[in-house]
Amino acid sequence: MTEKTQPTDAELFALIKEHFGLDQRRDDTVINRSTGRFHDAQRYRDFAAAVLAIAKWGQPAQAQADSVQEDAALQLIADLVRHIDRETCTHEETHRGGAIWEICNSCGSMWADDKGGKPEFKWPDCVEKARAFLDAARKQGASQ
Known part of the structure; x- marks a missing residue:
């Protein structure tokens, strides 16, 4: 029986x-419904593979993980967080915008004062x- 390595x-x-919170658009893309932006699903496949690889490193038989792979996985997570930030x-x-509207200059979202206004x-x-x-991994890497 082969071990499942990819979801x-x-x-x-x-x-x-x-x-x-992203919906599948096609086989290769997902969409953020609130912004209308599309994202390549391959980024998330790579992320899932990295997370599964990290999970395997915690097993005793895999305890001697290659530090290059670990650094690559941490970099992938950092890149994903940066992408989400952007x-x-x-x-x-x-x-x-008028008497009751507050409008975002960046994305155009609008909130009415009489409907609760802009949420935090x-x-x-x-x-x-x-x-x-990532912070914990950096601190652990700095202490070694």
């Missing part, structure tokens, strides 16, 4: 939807956890 596309797209609008710069921006938990993981 199927169905499993991968379900995880992308759950953790990143593609996510935090709605920092806004202007008034909060990064998704998965992004915060990835940042914490």
